[in-house]
Amino acid sequence: MGMKTKIALGAVVGIVVIGAVSANAGDSDTGTADKGTSASADRQSGGAKDAGAGAGAGKGKEKAEKAEKKVSQAEQFKAFVEENGTAQEKEAVSHVTKVQGADEQNDILDTADVYTDFTGGIMGEGTGPAKLIASAFADWKQSENGLVTVYDADGELLGNGQF
Numbered sequence: 001m002g003m004k005t006k007i008a009l010g011a012v013v014g015i016v017v018i019g020a021v022s023a024n025a026g027d028s029d030t031g032t033a034d035k036g037t038s039a040s041a042d043r044q045s046g047g048a049k050d051a052g053a054g055a056g057a058g059k060g061k062e063k064a065e066k067a068e069k070k071v072s073q074a075e076q077f078k079a080f081v082e083e084n085g086t087a088q089e090k091e092a093v094s095h096v097t098k099v100q101g102a103d104e105q106n107d108i109l110d111t112a113d114v115y116t117d118f119t120g121g122i123m124g125e126g127t128g129p130a131k132l133i134a135s136a137f138a139d140w141k142q143s144e145n146g147l148v149t150v151y152d153a154d155g156e157l158l159g160n161g162q163f
Contacts, residue, residue, distance in 0.1 A: 072098075072099070073099035073103060074096050074098050076099075077093065077099050077114075077137065078094070078096060080136075080140045081136045085139070088132055089132050089136040092130075092132040092133050092136070093132075093133055095118055095126070095129065095133075096116055096133065097115050097116060098114075099112065099114050100113045100115075101113055102137075105141070105143055105146070107144040107145065108145060109147075110141075110143040110145065110146035110147070111146070111147050111149070112137065112147075112163070113148075113151060114133055114134075114148060114150045115151050115152075116133070116152055116153065116158065118130075118153060119152055119153050120152065121152055121158070122158060124152060126152050126158045127158055127159060129158075130150040130158035130159030131159050131161065133159075134148050134159055134161030134163075135161060137161070138162065140163075142163060146162060147160060148160060148161055148163050
C-alpha cells in the first residue's frame with residue numbers, strides 16, 4: 001500500500017468514528033422526547049389519575065431523603081458514637097466539627113476527612129483523640145479499602161486510620 005492510500009484509509013476511519021460518536025450523542029435527546037410522548041399519551045388515555053398518585057408517593061420519598069440529608073455527616077457520626085461509643089470516644093468525637101466523604105463509598109478507594117477543633121497539629125493535644133476518632137469512624141462506616149484522615153482546626157494532619 002502506498003502512503004496516499006494509508007492516509008485516505010485513516011481519514012475514512014476517522015470520519016466513521018466521528019459519525020458513530022455523533023450518532024450516539026443524538027440518542028440521548030431522542031430518549032427524552034420519547035418520555036414526553038409517552039407521558040402525553042398517558043394523559044390522553046386517562047392515565048393522568050395514576051400518574052398523579054405516583055407523583056404524590058414520590059414527593060413523600062423526596063421529603064424523607066431531604067430530611068435525612070439535612071443532618072450533616074458530622075451530626076450523624078456524633079449520634080452514632082453517642083449511642084455506641086465508649087466514654088473516651090464520646091469525648092474525642094465531641095470535638096468533631098465537620099465530616100466529608102463518608103456518604104459516598106465504592107469499596108475501591110474510599111477516603112473520608114474528619115475536621116476537629118483541636119489545635120497544634122501532630123505535636124498538639126489532638127493526636128491521641130484523633131486515633132479514637134478514627135477508630136470510632138471505623139465502627140460507623142465499613143469499607144474494603146477505606147482511609148479516614150483526622151485534621152485539626154487549621155487543617156493540619158492529626159492522624160489517620162483504616163475503615
